[in-house]
Amino acid sequence: MKRLLVLLVVAWLAGPPASHAQSPEAAKALADLVVDDADKREAARDAIRQIERWGLLVRTVETVFQGASLASILLLMALGLAIVFGLMGVINMAHGELMALGAYSTFVVQNVFRARWPQHFDAYFVVALPVSFMVAALVGVVLERGVIRRLYGRPLETLLLTWGASLIIQQALRLYFGAANVDVSSPTWLSGGFALMTGLRLPFNRLFIIGLASVSVAAMYWLLFRTDTGLRIRAVTQNRSMSSCLGVRAGWVDATTFALGAGLAGLAGCALTQIGNVGPSLGQNYIVDSFMVVVTGGVGKLLGTILAAAGIGGLNKGIEPALGAVFAKVAILIAVILFLQRRPAGLFATRGRGAEA
Amino acid sequence: MRKPEQVGLLAVALILVVGLPLGNLLPPSSPLHVSNFTLNLFGKFLTYAILALGLDLLWGYAGVLSLGHGVFFGLGAYAMGMHLMLEIGSKSVYQSALPDFMVWNQVKDLPLFWRPFYSAPFTLVAIVLVPALCALVFGFLAFRSRVRGVYLSIITQALAMSAWLVFNRNEMNLGGTNGLADFKTIFGVPLNQPSTQRMLYVVTAIMLVAAWALCRWITQSRAGKVLVAIRDSETRVLFSGYSPASYKLFVFVISASLAGVAGALYAPQVGIITPAKMGVLPSIEMVVWVAAGGRGTLIGAVLGAIGVNWIQSWLTTSYPDLWLLFLGALFMSVVLFIPDGVVGALGRLAQRLRRPSASSLDAPLLGQATLGSSRARGSDTTV
Numbered sequence: 001m002k003r004l005l006v007l008l009v010v011a012w013l014a015g016p017p018a019s020h021a022q023s024p025e026a027a028k029a030l031a032d033l034v035v036d037d038a039d040k041r042e043a044a045r046d047a048i049r050q051i052e053r054w055g056l057l058v059r060t061v062e063t064v065f066q067g068a069s070l071a072s073i074l075l076l077m078a079l080g081l082a083i084v085f086g087l088m089g090v091i092n093m094a095h096g097e098l099m100a101l102g103a104y105s106t107f108v109v110q111n112v113f114r115a116r117w118p119q120h121f122d123a124y125f126v127v128a129l130p131v132s133f134m135v136a137a138l139v140g141v142v143l144e145r146g147v148i149r150r151l152y153g154r155p156l157e158t159l160l161l162t163w164g165a166s167l168i169i170q171q172a173l174r175l176y177f178g179a180a181n182v183d184v185s186s187p188t189w190l191s192g193g194f195a196l197m198t199g200l201r202l203p204f205n206r207l208f209i210i211g212l213a214s215v216s217v218a219a220m221y222w223l224l225f226r227t228d229t230g231l232r233i234r235a236v237t238q239n240r241s242m243s244s245c246l247g248v249r250a251g252w253v254d255a256t257t258f259a260l261g262a263g264l265a266g267l268a269g270c271a272l273t274q275i276g277n278v279g280p281s282l283g284q285n286y287i288v289d290s291f292m293v294v295v296t297g298g299v300g301k302l303l304g305t306i307l308a309a310a311g312i313g314g315l316n317k318g319i320e321p322a323l324g325a326v327f328a329k330v331a332i333l334i335a336v337i338l339f340l341q342r343r344p345a346g347l348f349a350t351r352g353r354g355a356e357a
Numbered sequence: 358m359r360k361p362e363q364v365g366l367l368a369v370a371l372i373l374v375v376g377l378p379l380g381n382l383l384p385p386s387s388p389l390h391v392s393n394f395t396l397n398l399f400g401k402f403l404t405y406a407i408l409a410l411g412l413d414l415l416w417g418y419a420g421v422l423s424l425g426h427g428v429f430f431g432l433g434a435y436a437m438g439m440h441l442m443l444e445i446g447s448k449s450v451y452q453s454a455l456p457d458f459m460v461w462n463q464v465k466d467l468p469l470f471w472r473p474f475y476s477a478p479f480t481l482v483a484i485v486l487v488p489a490l491c492a493l494v495f496g497f498l499a500f501r502s503r504v505r506g507v508y509l510s511i512i513t514q515a516l517a518m519s520a521w522l523v524f525n526r527n528e529m530n531l532g533g534t535n536g537l538a539d540f541k542t543i544f545g546v547p548l549n550q551p552s553t554q555r556m557l558y559v560v561t562a563i564m565l566v567a568a569w570a571l572c573r574w575i576t577q578s579r580a581g582k583v584l585v586a587i588r589d590s591e592t593r594v595l596f597s598g599y600s601p602a603s604y605k606l607f608v609f610v611i612s613a614s615l616a617g618v619a620g621a622l623y624a625p626q627v628g629i630i631t632p633a634k635m636g637v638l639p640s641i642e643m644v645v646w647v648a649a650g651g652r653g654t655l656i657g658a659v660l661g662a663i664g665v666n667w668i669q670s671w672l673t674t675s676y677p678d679l680w681l682l683f684l685g686a687l688f689m690s691v692v693l694f695i696p697d698g699v700v701g702a703l704g705r706l707a708q709r710l711r712r713p714s715a716s717s718l719d720a721p722l723l724g725q726a727t728l729g730s731s732r733a734r735g736s737d738t739t740v
Binding site for chain 2: 085091147150151155156157159160161163164165166167168170171172174175284288291292294295326327329330333336337338340341342344
């Protein structure tokens with residue numbers, strides 16, 4: 001590890017190799033030089049070493065960036081789940097489908113812009129963000145007020161109930177929009193990338209998602225810990241009946257919280273349109289991963305969710321080059337199970353009597 | 358157990374074990390004739406029922422909701438499938454001793470873990486032992502560290518997801534996405550003959566009765582009472598000096614073995630096993646069979662598995678688009694309106710009819726507990 005760090009610093013100080021020396025042919029030519037030409041041997045060796053070091057630096061930064069990108073996607077998805085699970089004890093299996101709803105809202109907004117205001121097409125995404133939040137939040141409120149509120153305190157039953165809801169939403173999307181993936185094009189300001197250094201370009205859409213995740217987390221912190229609504233939400237979480245006695249409308253708080261969680265799912269879905277396929281089963285592809293984040297992070301602690309997302313995202317991208325995508329996922333599952341051996345209720349467990357739900 | 362119920366159970370068992378195969382033997386002109394197709398379909402349903410029994414033991418009695426039972430089902434089915442693949446021998450399309458998919462994937466030698474499956478006795482043992490061992494390791498890690506409730510459900514769901522991903526890979530040498538198929542013989546008998554299928558059906562039905570007897574024996578024993586106690590208040594059981602983790606592990610392993618047996622009977626009757634049978638969706642579908650039939654009653658699990666799948670086979674052929682909508686609605690309505698399933702609801706109805714003013718004390722424990730708590734909860738959420 002230390003050696004790697006030293007190597008990276010050396011590589012950074014030495015700077016990138018001249019642009020014509022970056023092609024594989026150049027490396028090969030240099031290798032030939034080492035063998036053939038006694039005079040230029042030293043210089044060629046140095047050049048090779050510089051190229052290799054630079055390659056290592058680029059790969060490391062790239063892996064870190066990909067890890068951060070995956071972590072922020074996981075965080076965006078898990079944030080809404082974690083809030084609903086932590087504050088209300090409800091496992092929302094329909095979270096993935098709420099994400100899909102957000103993604104399809106983005107698709108619809110895009111089509112409207114393309115038909116009505118083609119000259120402002122680039123602005124569609126700015127409109128799509130709040131629209132997808134609202135659509136998902138609205139469906140979330142309907143779900144919560146309609147069915148979920150009858151089942152508070154029975155997490156296993158809400159799990160099955162929301163799974164049923166997820167099947168219905170998924171099939172409805174499939175029947176309405178078709179089973180094939182739909183095409184959501186990126187606005188020009190999200191395509192392309194930022195050239196961080198020679199040989200490495202960070203795509204704008206990934207940067208945008210990292211930014212969106214950060215802003216969402218900051219907004220959640222502000223909402224939960226700096227506003228009256230947040231105060232009420234936390235009060236109901238800690239002691240539902242006591243808060244009711246003191247005049248907090250618990251039902252209203254439940255609805256708000258659920259809407260918030262659902263809205264965040266919609267937002268995540270909107271962001272996902274920029275990096276992945278949009279289809280009816282969009283939610284299914286991500287839901288298990290985001291549950292792993294919530295379980296690892298522990299219930300009701302935002303910090304746990306953030307750390308778990310960072311850990312799982314980083315670990316995943318870190319071992320993916322060695323194991324491949326599938327076995328990296330399996331390795332993550334094993335890692336989470338082993339982690340739960342040490343901390344059965346996640347990173348930050350509720351302690352004491354309140355833990356026994 | 359009361360008399361009429363015993364008679365009813367016996368009748369159901371007789372119809373399933375003896376009646377359907379006899380109907381199949383009748384000439385097609387007879388009104389009681391059961392076609393080969395129907396018999397095969399019911400054979401499939403009965404394998405599901407075996408699995409549902411195990412799942413009910415785990416969920417309905419011990420209160421552990423596993424969303425990963427498709428994995429154990431798949432493991433049993435793959436163990437059987439591997440033996441059947443090897444039995445094909447060089448009669449396959451490519452006339453190689455290797456299974457066809459290995460020829461496509463340019464595998465030269467039979468992988469080491471395939472070799473023992475040449476032996477029929479080994480296969481029969483593996484059908485139970487492979488899922489049981491997996492469940493033992495997984496359950497040991499999970500229950501030892503007191504992973505419970507929704508945490509356990511989510512972890513098992515991740516297990517189903519991972520197993521699905523892994524079995525889809527070609528380098529596992531398990532047929533990838535296409536799975537194992539095109540079986541020719543089972544223990545030397547050609548599979549495509551009606552008599553073989555009838556035999557398989559009878560074996561399945563007998564296994565179902567045996568599984569039912571096993572589950573009934575467990576639930577009636579002292580251990581069964583501890584299981585119910587764990588479901589209702591795990592902490593109190595722990596404080597009374599029992600070890601809930603060991604009981605849960607025991608029932609988890611039993612349940613996984615039953616799922617394995619179910620899978621092994623499924624593979625030769627349906628003729629194909631793919632990773633799609635062990636993913637997240639099939640695993641959770643299994644839960645809804647138990648929920649709809651009535652968890653906490655063994656007969657409910659069996660009826661649920663048969664009933665839901667019957668509806669599925671009808672809907673997916675007549676109205677394929679509606680199946681998922683129906684499944685979703687079934688999930689929601691069962692959870693909302695009849696938490697103790699059809700059998701539990703009928704039981705309550707019968708009780709009310711028998712004694713209109715009866716107190717609720719004698720009613721089935723589970724239904725009362727859940728309904729009671731929902732009432733209590735309802736009062737403080739609506740404030």
